[in-house]
Amino acid sequence: xxxxxxxxxxxxxxxxxxxxxxxxxxxxxxxxxxxxxxxxxxxxxxxxxxxxxxxxxxxxxxxxxxxxxxxxxxxxxxxxxxxxxxxxxxxxxxxxxxxxxxxxxxxxxxxxxxxxxxxxxxxxxxxxxxxxxxxxxxxxxxxxxxxxxxxxx
Amino acid sequence: xxxxxxxxxxxxxxxxxxxxxxxxxxxxxxxxxxxxxxxxxxxxxxxxxxxxxxxxxxxxxxxxxxxxxxxxxxxxxxxxxxxxxxxxxxxxxxxxxxxxxxxxxxxxxxxxxxxxxxxxxxxxxxxxxxxxxxxxxxxxxxxxxxxxxxxxxxxxxxxxxxxxxxxxxxxxxxxxxxxxxxxxxxxxxxxxxxxxxxxxxxxxxxxxxxxxxxxxxxxxxxxxxx
Amino acid sequence: xxxxxxxxxxxxxxxxxxxxxxxxxxxxxxxxxxxxxxxxxxxxxxxxxxxxxxxxxxxxxxxxxxxxxxxxxxxxxxxxxxxxxxxxxxxxxxxxxxxxxxxxxxxxxxxxxxxxxxxxxxxxxxxxxxxxxxxxxxxxxxxxxxxxxxxxxxxxxxxxxxxxxxxxxxxxxxxxxxxxxxxxxxxxxxxxxxxxxxxxxxxxxxxxxxxxxxxxxxxxxxxxxxxxxxxxxxxxxxxxxxxxxxxxxxxxxxxxxxxxxxxxxxxxxxxxxxxxxxxxxxxxxxxxxxxxxxxxxxxxxxxxxxxxxxxxxxxxxxxxxxxxxxxxxxxxxxxxxxxxxxxxxxxxxxxxxxxxxxxxxxxxxxxxxxxxxxxxxxxxxxxxxxxxxxxxxxxxxxxxxxxxxxxxxxxxxxxxxxxxxxxxxxxxxxxxxxxxxxxxxxxxxxxxxxxxxxxxxxxxxxxxxxxxxxxxxxxxxxxxxxxxxxxxxxxxxxxxxxxxxxxxxxxxxxxxxxxxxxxxxxxxxxxxxxxxxxxxxxxxxxxxxxxxxxxxxxxxxxxxxxxxxxxxxxxxxxxxxxxxxxxxxxxxxxxxxxxxxxxxxx
Numbered sequence: 001x002x003x004x005x006x007x008x009x010x011x012x013x014x015x016x017x018x019x020x021x022x023x024x025x026x027x028x029x030x031x032x033x034x035x036x037x038x039x040x041x042x043x044x045x046x047x048x049x050x051x052x053x054x055x056x057x058x059x060x061x062x063x064x065x066x067x068x069x070x071x072x073x074x075x076x077x078x079x080x081x082x083x084x085x086x087x088x089x090x091x092x093x094x095x096x097x098x099x100x101x102x103x104x105x106x107x108x109x110x111x112x113x114x115x116x117x118x119x120x121x122x123x124x125x126x127x128x129x130x131x132x133x134x135x136x137x138x139x140x141x142x143x144x145x146x147x148x149x150x151x152x153x
Numbered sequence: 154x155x156x157x158x159x160x161x162x163x164x165x166x167x168x169x170x171x172x173x174x175x176x177x178x179x180x181x182x183x184x185x186x187x188x189x190x191x192x193x194x195x196x197x198x199x200x201x202x203x204x205x206x207x208x209x210x211x212x213x214x215x216x217x218x219x220x221x222x223x224x225x226x227x228x229x230x231x232x233x234x235x236x237x238x239x240x241x242x243x244x245x246x247x248x249x250x251x252x253x254x255x256x257x258x259x260x261x262x263x264x265x266x267x268x269x270x271x272x273x274x275x276x277x278x279x280x281x282x283x284x285x286x287x288x289x290x291x292x293x294x295x296x297x298x299x300x301x302x303x304x305x306x307x308x309x310x311x312x313x314x315x316x317x318x319x320x321x322x323x324x325x326x327x328x329x330x331x332x333x334x335x336x337x338x339x340x341x342x343x344x345x346x347x348x349x350x351x352x353x354x355x356x357x358x359x360x361x362x363x364x365x366x367x368x369x370x371x372x373x374x375x376x377x378x379x
Numbered sequence: 380x381x382x383x384x385x386x387x388x389x390x391x392x393x394x395x396x397x398x399x400x401x402x403x404x405x406x407x408x409x410x411x412x413x414x415x416x417x418x419x420x421x422x423x424x425x426x427x428x429x430x431x432x433x434x435x436x437x438x439x440x441x442x443x444x445x446x447x448x449x450x451x452x453x454x455x456x457x458x459x460x461x462x463x464x465x466x467x468x469x470x471x472x473x474x475x476x477x478x479x480x481x482x483x484x485x486x487x488x489x490x491x492x493x494x495x496x497x498x499x500x501x502x503x504x505x506x507x508x509x510x511x512x513x514x515x516x517x518x519x520x521x522x523x524x525x526x527x528x529x530x531x532x533x534x535x536x537x538x539x540x541x542x543x544x545x546x547x548x549x550x551x552x553x554x555x556x557x558x559x560x561x562x563x564x565x566x567x568x569x570x571x572x573x574x575x576x577x578x579x580x581x582x583x584x585x586x587x588x589x590x591x592x593x594x595x596x597x598x599x600x601x602x603x604x605x606x607x608x609x610x611x612x613x614x615x616x617x618x619x620x621x622x623x624x625x626x627x628x629x630x631x632x633x634x635x636x637x638x639x640x641x642x643x644x645x646x647x648x649x650x651x652x653x654x655x656x657x658x659x660x661x662x663x664x665x666x667x668x669x670x671x672x673x674x675x676x677x678x679x680x681x682x683x684x685x686x687x688x689x690x691x692x693x694x695x696x697x698x699x700x701x702x703x704x705x706x707x708x709x710x711x712x713x714x715x716x717x718x719x720x721x722x723x724x725x726x727x728x729x730x731x732x733x734x735x736x737x738x739x740x741x742x743x744x745x746x747x748x749x750x751x752x753x754x755x756x757x758x759x760x761x762x763x764x765x766x767x768x769x770x771x772x773x774x775x776x777x778x779x780x781x782x783x784x785x786x787x788x789x790x791x792x793x794x795x796x797x798x799x800x801x802x803x804x805x806x807x808x809x810x811x812x813x814x815x816x817x818x819x820x821x822x823x824x825x826x827x828x829x830x831x832x833x834x835x836x837x838x839x840x841x842x843x844x845x846x847x848x849x850x851x852x853x854x855x856x857x858x859x860x861x862x863x864x865x866x867x868x869x870x871x872x873x874x875x876x877x878x879x880x881x882x883x884x885x886x887x888x889x890x891x892x893x894x895x896x897x898x899x900x901x902x903x904x905x906x907x908x909x910x911x912x913x914x915x916x917x918x919x920x921x922x923x924x925x926x927x928x929x930x931x932x933x934x935x936x937x938x939x940x941x942x943x944x945x946x947x948x949x950x951x952x953x954x955x956x957x958x959x960x961x962x963x964x965x966x967x968x969x970x971x972x973x974x975x976x977x978x979x980x981x
Contacts, residue, residue, distance in 0.1 A: 017253060024246045031238055038231050038378045042214050046303055055379045062374040066367055073249050073363045075356075082165060083173035086594075087183055090622060093720050094194055100724060100736060101198045101669055105205035107733035108663060113208070118648075122660075123208030126305040168509075168953065169599030177514035177591045184587050188621045195629035195670060199644070202666050296641030309661025314642040318633065 023072040027065055034061050182357045186364045189326075193368050196322065197375055200315040209302030211312050213377050216293075216300050221283055234377045237280045238369065244273025245366040248334075252359040255352025260341060263355060267338045270362065274331040281324050285317070293317075316376055323372050326365045333358050414524075416516035417943040421523050422502035423835060426828070428523075428530060429494020430909065436485040441902050443478040446470045448895025450877045464542070472876045473562050476545035479874065480563070481537065483548025484571070486817065488578055489533070491682040493526050495824045496620075497582075499685055500589045500613045502831065506934035507607050509598025509951060511944045514591040518584050525581035529574045536570035544571040547874065549671055552645035552664050556637040559654045568638070572631055579624045579631075586624075589617035598933070600953035604709075605970065607932050607957040608702060611709050612688020615716040616681050623677040623720065630670030637662070665730050672723035679816050680719040684712065686823020687754065687783075690776040692957075693830050694758055696930045697773040698765025699966060701958035704757040711750030711757075718747050728796040729803045737796045744794035751787055755780065766961070770928070771845030775826035778853045779819050785857075786815025789864065804874070807867025810860040818856045825852075828912070833927050837939050838919030844911040848904055855901035862890050929967045931957050936971055 037054050044051040071077035076084055112119040165172045173180060204210055214230035223229060247269040254262025292299035295317050298310040337358045346352045415421060442461075445454065446469075453468030464474035501519065505512055513519045536543040545563030546554030550571065558565045593614045597606070633644040643659030645667045650656045695702040702708060725744045728737055758780045767773065789811040792798050802808060825848075832840050871884050878884040878891070926935040933953070937945050951971040959968040963979055 017250070020246060020249050020253065024242070027242050028239070031235070031242070034374070034378060035231055035235055038214075041378075042230065058374060058378050062370055065370045069245070069363055069367045069370065073245055073366070074360055075252075080165075080174055083175065083180075083183070086173075087187060090187060090618070091190070093622065096721050097194065097673070098198055098201070100740075101202045102205050103736050104665070104669065104724070104733055105202035105663070107736065108206040108665060108731070109208065111731060112206070119208075123302075123306055125307065127301050127307050166602050167599075168597035168601035168605075171595045173594070175595075177595045180595055181514065181518075181587045181591045184590055184621060185583075188583060188587075188625045191622055192625035192629050195626040195673070196633075199629065199633065199666055199670065202669070203644070203661070203663060206663055207661055295636060296643070310643055310659075311661045314636065314644060318636060318642075322632070 019072060023068050027068055030061050030065050030068075034058055034065075037061075176353065179353070179357055179360070182360050186360060189364065190368075193319075193322070193371070196315075196319050197371060200319065200375065203311050203315065207309060207311065209304055209306050209308060211298075211300040211308050212303045216288075216312075217284070217377055219287055231377065233280070233284065234373060237277055237284075238373055240273055240277045240280065241366050241369050244270045244277065245363055247273060248359045248362045252352075252356050255346070255355040258347075258352070260344075260347060263341050263346075263352060264338065267334055267341065267355075271331055271334050271338065274327055274334065274362075278324060278327055278331070281320065281327075285320075288313075288316075319372060320376070323365070323368055326368065330358075330362045330365050333361060414520060416512070416520045418501045418505050418513050418516065418519060419835070419941070419945075421519055422498050424523050425493055425497035425501060425526070428527065429490050429498060430912070432485050432489040432530065433494065433905070434909065436482050436490060437902050437905060439478045439482040439485075441899055442470065443475055443482070444895040444898045446475055446876070447878070448892040450879050473542060473545060475876050476547075476561075476874075477543045477563050477567070480545050480547055481533075481543050484544075484575075485533065487548060487678065487682070488575070489526075489530060491817070491820050491824070492582065492620075492678070493578070495820060495827075496613065496616050496681060496685045497523070497526065497585060498824075499609070499689060499827050499831075500585065500617065502835065503609055503934065504589055504592050504613060505596075506834075506937065506941075506945060507610050507932050507957075508593060508596060509601055509933050509953065510592060510596040511946075511950070513588045514596055515588055519588050522581050522585035522588065525577050525584065529577035529581060532570050532574035532577065536567050536574065539566045539570065541565045541567055543567040549668075549675065550634070551671070552634065552637060552667050553649055556634060556645055557649070557651060557657075558638065559651050572635060572638075576628065576631055579628045582620050582624055586617040586620040589613060590621065593617075598950045598953055601933075601970075604706070605953055605956045607688075608691040608705070608708055608712075609685075609688040611712055612684045612691070615712050616684045619677040619681050619684070619716055619719055623674040623681075626670055627674035630667060630674075633670075634667065665727070665732075668727050668730060669724065672726045673720075675726065676723040677719040679812075680715055682816055682820045683823075684715070686779060686820040686826075687712070689827040689830070690779045690823050691758070691761075692932070693772050693776040693826050694761050694780075695958055695960065696830075696928050697768045697770055697776070698762055699768070699929075699960045700761055700765045701960055701962070702757065703760040703763075704753070705956065705958060707753055708757055711753040714750040715747060718743060718750070722747065725794055725796075725799075728799045734796070741794060741796050745791065747794075748787070748791055751783075755784055755787075770829065771840065771842055771849060772826045772830035774846065774849045775822045775829060778849065779822040779826060781853070782814050782819040782822060782856065786811055786813075786819060790815060801870070802867060804872055805867035806863040806871050806873055809873050810863035810867060813863075814856070814860050818860070822852075825849075825908070830928065831934075832912075832915070832919075833922045834934055834937075836916050836919070837922050838915055839922065839927070840915045840919060841911050844907055848908045848911070851904035851907075852901055855897050855904065858897045859894050859901065862894055866890065926969075931959060931967055931969045933970055936969065 037058055041051055041054045044054070076087065113123075171177070171180070217234055218228050218230045220227060220229045220233045247266045251263050251266035251270060254260075254266060288294075293313045293316075295314055296310055298308055298313040300308055300312065302308045337355055340346060340354065341352075346354065411417075412420065415424070442457070445457075454465075455468045457465035457468050457470060461470070461474060464471055464477075470478070501513070504510070541562040543563060544550065544555070544567040545561055546568070550568075554560045554564055555568055555572075556564075558568070593606075593610055597603075633642075636642040637644050637646055637659075643662040645664050646657065646659035646662045647664075649659060691702055691708060722740055722744045724732055724736065724740045728740075732740075762777070789807065793802055793808060793811055829840055829845055832838070866884075866887050869883070869887075871878065871887060879888060922939060925937075925939060928935075933951060936951050938947060953970045954973045955968065955970055957970055960966070962968060
């Protein structure tokens, strides 16, 4: 029983207002970094590896934010280890969930690009007047004005 | 501090008490949130799969570039969504403060912070309503995508399909969170928790609310940033 | 301060205890039999609803087997029952597909998920872990009534003008996404999807409850490693459901948008006869299959694990021996539960799945053979040199092991992507999954019903009828599904209406007739069981001892007809694991018996 009481003490200790504000600041800073990266990314060429790296960094920051929310706001860090494990371990299923789905999605694209000429062609036809898009987008859809497309290459 | 580790695991698991030191309601809330994480996970992973199997994708900075009351055609990417993100983070903070106040049996603190949280939730929903409305006015809806891909090619409708479905589902969660919080507020004001001697319900509502915030972190990244 | 007081004092259990002792308030018919919050009553509700669906689903299989076995014959009485769906005594192709689809959906979800794990998780978890009731009896009640609502909606879909959904129980788009694709894809599909959504809610409510009860509400001394294997199996079942049903739910939401709101998540490049080319572009039907099978594969284990758990318990009790390899049993249950989540795409080898990815799925799939084999060996070694009592429950448990081996071995074939190219969507697959998942789990369920019937109703089922039921069913199951392996190896595809128009499958006409005939006999045997069940509730032999099987587990320490709260006094404390049979020359030592001073260690 004594042991239980010590756990209580620890349980109670966690999550003081000081910690809440600290985590708020961390979350805000992380968000601001994410946004800064987002702005920086706008000027980059589409298929550059730098862009990919920035996207990777944003994903890592996202996971960090998730960690702070779950650990401190949802108080998981201050629960006992048993509970933490039963919640964190099953989330590992997401690794294979994400990997397999995205891998197959990517493979499906390659498959179609290789064997489906129509699919491939579609993605090379540029819709005209990209510059005036701001005004045009309201009415222009790809079905509406197919004759305005021109083949590049 | 590390006394928790001195408790032998067998003792924790030996029955007659919770092995987690929590009552069943909180445990169930956690496991419900886990299963809900798989719901959202499945949505976002589907979105990723479709995006990976498509050749081009619209540039979020071109799509989400407006701001309320700004002149037509303003180019302010990421600004509005950052406001939404901060609203949700702040409402999450006030929720933690409400839970904290509940721990200390501080009814006034609970009420104040719950009201702030509810306001935050309603603000977020209003922002979302504005954004949806704006996009709808631009011709975007389920099955309609007026935006072009990054490279100027025609885009499939799945960009808007997923955007509206997932943010809609998230918005629905925010909405139910607001309702839950309003119920909590009423129960606090009518001294339900005071009579019970504890504010554990607030804690469970808090878990739900933070989860909604957590999901937004992922939605925000997937749709607006990358 | 006070928060901790609530968390750390055993108030939750205490509250229930009080409830159990002061059970004076009078219960009305409604609160006792209809909106009951007693887990035992909810279990019976699940069981009887499950039986209703089993009869209906079984009857559907008899009807479509009639078509397959006797494609040329006409049965005027069919027109009497089915009306326009059997014009001139012939089942129409639409009706045939609707029957196949509904049979699959109903058996997989309503009978073997709700009827099996809903019944026994509800009945056994509180009784065997030593709890007054579930963690949340109210949610438990909701779980049943959501299931009931799902049942009503599914049932109503049979009666709509355009018929129930007919695109297969997996509901692949585009058949499920486009109303114009087939008659069943119209209202029938809408009802199907609503029903399934309700079902997901039901199984989530139930699953959360089961997990919370098993983890949080065990009685004093009932550590996790003293739990009977039934509870471990039901625990993993609930975990599988809670983590995989939401994915199906997401998939269904996207499907609803595709059906009703003009999206194209799953649709691309489609031409419908009579409608023309559809504007939908950019979706992927494969995505639906991924989402579906992310649930669909764990679902197989949701069905199978409870049967495994009950069989382990029944084999041990009736062999008068401790279960062989208790920890290995838990370990293999855990391994199966984890692997269940990692292998879903083995249902999709021929969809154009990336071959590299496919090979990883082959590897993971074949890994399941390891824990499965461990379990089989442990069952067999439990039987080895046991003092076996061949009660009907024991017969069905042994039958389960037999079927699990026969069906499991063909799984190794199908798990190989190269072999699957030939075997995919043939009768070989039908034979495989019916034996290993369908019939085997039914056997687990029968074993459970025969074993726990005395606890449920205070009377026994008739043994003679039980033995007849067993022998007809096991012989019939093999006679139905064994020949299907040969048909499948010969390339006979599943889901076809009439094979007689094909030169290559004409040779199977006789065999198909044989299968259909046996199917009808087996169905009749199940009616015998039903009669036994309902007759015995009221007129069965009365229980004379509280512990008819001389079993160690806690449910037999309750009174003959336990009230709401299970134990009239305090909940018994547990001092040992559930499998002390034949220890130190004592036939059985209940879990409540304290460990003696000179007792040997196991």
